[in-house]
Amino acid sequence: MIYKWRPGxxxxxxxxxxxxxLESIRNDNxxxxxxxAVVEAARPKKSPLHDQFEWNDxxxxxxxxxxxxxxxxxxxxTVTGDKESPTITSAFVHLRDSDVSEQAYYxxxxxxxxxxxxxxxxxxxxxxxxxxxxxxxxLEVLAGLFEQMDRITA
Numbered sequence: 001m002i003y004k005w006r007p008g009x010x011x012x013x014x015x016x017x018x019x020x021x022l023e024s025i026r027n028d029n030x031x032x033x034x035x036x037a038v039v040e041a042a043r044p045k046k047s048p049l050h051d052q053f054e055w056n057d058x059x060x061x062x063x064x065x066x067x068x069x070x071x072x073x074x075x076x077x078t079v080t081g082d083k084e085s086p087t088i089t090s091a092f093v094h095l096r097d098s099d100v101s102e103q104a105y106y107x108x109x110x111x112x113x114x115x116x117x118x119x120x121x122x123x124x125x126x127x128x129x130x131x132x133x134x135x136x137x138x139l140e141v142l143a144g145l146f147e148q149m150d151r152i153t154a
Contacts, residue, residue, distance in 0.1 A: 001019065001020075001023070002016070003015045003016045003018065003019025003020065004016075011052065012051065012052070013048070013051060013052065014048075017048045018048065018049065018052070021041070021047070021048045021049055022038065022049075025037050025038060025041045039053065070094075070103065073092045073094075073105045074090070074092075074094075076090075076091040076092060077089060077090055077091055078090075078091045078108075078109070089108060089109075090108055091107065091108060092105040092106065092107060092108060093105065093106055093107075093108040093111055093121055095111065095117055095120050095121070096120070108121070126153060129149060129153065133146055133149060
């Protein structure tokens with residue numbers, strides 16, 4: 001099998017080596033691949049996966065807290081409309097901003113009112129739709145949905 005990194009990913013090293021190592025871990029675990037098994041296999045310094053992880057506990061803890069903050073920002077929604085048919089929308093949206101050095105989140109309602117931010121949100125939504133289609137294109141049960149998506153994005 002040939003392994004490559006997903007476009008846009010920031011993972012270092014050989015995708016082929018990592019893919020083969022992950023496949024070996026999966027085979028050693030009865031066909032199941034879990035994050036815990038991957039971390040355990042990566043612990044030895046000679047493991048091809050070792051450099052994919054932060055082993056300094058202080059740095060790893062800070063990275064984990066940042067991941068928790070991103071999860072928190074993605075989890076908050078706003079609810080509008082009536083009780084029978086509420087509209088639920090993400091409260092914050094991640095946008096790339098050249099003026100901000102780290103990941104930046106904005107109120108989605110305010111961002112949709114700014115033409116440049118709105119364009120960025122819509123481009124990202126289209127990119128996510130395309131990624132969804134690419135991932136599930138072979139599932140015939142979704143053919144009708146893909147036809148609808150084609151009509152909307154044409």
